[in-house]
Amino acid sequence: MSKMIKPDLAVPTDGRQSDRALEIQRGTMRHLRQRGFASIPEVTLKSGRRADLLAINAKGEIWIVEIKSSLEDFRADQKWPDYRDFCDRFFFATNHETSAEIFPEEAGFIIADSHGAEELRSAPEHKLPAARRKAVTLLFAKSAANRLHDVMDPGVPSRLGPDR
């Protein structure tokens, strides 16, 4: 039994993401893992907005990373400050082709390629209130486990509830 399965078999991409965005996602997830953060992509928050990456570490600190693969991609997002209500630190991640100057100083900044990433600017901390931290932590836990379950058991009586 081999663990070396092709990523394109394992990841149910939703067609909305460009290859460039997926490369940034991959490198950023590797970077987060090295920093002690477990992360999952595409998590719908209580506000209805989707976080590109939601990450948590052993202390329970929660980060959100928004992936912007182009200037246009960044300009289309006027509501990024809203993500701060759901994390302790907020970052943008992009690639070397996108100009660093367009990203706001108030957010952390990550440059990634498909192999890894570098944190060029750390993000200011804005600690979550306890109730919100609990809710986001449980959302993270259930989303990660249910997605893993879907991979382990594709026959799972499908999608029992919205907890993915």
Place this chain on the structure above:
Amino acid sequence: MSKMIKPDLAVPTDGRQSDRALEIQRGTMRHLRQRGFASIPEVTLKSGRRADLLAINAKGEIWIVEIKSSLEDFRADQKWPDYRDFCDRFFFATNHETSAEIFPEEAGFIIADSHGAEELRSAPEHKLPAARRKAVTLLFAKSAANRLHDVMDPGVPSRLGPDR
């Protein structure tokens, strides 16, 4: 891109589990999902013992299910009460071939096959202290997300830390 990948490609079984145990695992995980619990198999707790299934629901309630596929399997485990220190409710799960009488009344009891399961006896509640609950919740979150990450990106610079 198909999501219907074979489970045996996706699940890195460790060779210690019998086919019967895996059937009970599958049915029990489906049942837990229907009950609003996300679950992951084979999680090593702080005590060093491995929980066969660790499960959590939207309220943060934590369950542990130990899978016993035979009488011998149950008899070999003298330390099951220790699991109570890591969950709010504790269950045994077995199949129809194993006699229900051997399982202690003080634990919940589940009968499973590979398609689903039934909760024949609910488990008494012993609420976790807050600090332990937080630790187990974060262990669950990181384990689930890092295993999903390993499936998504088999090239992840391997196994960065013990957080699986």
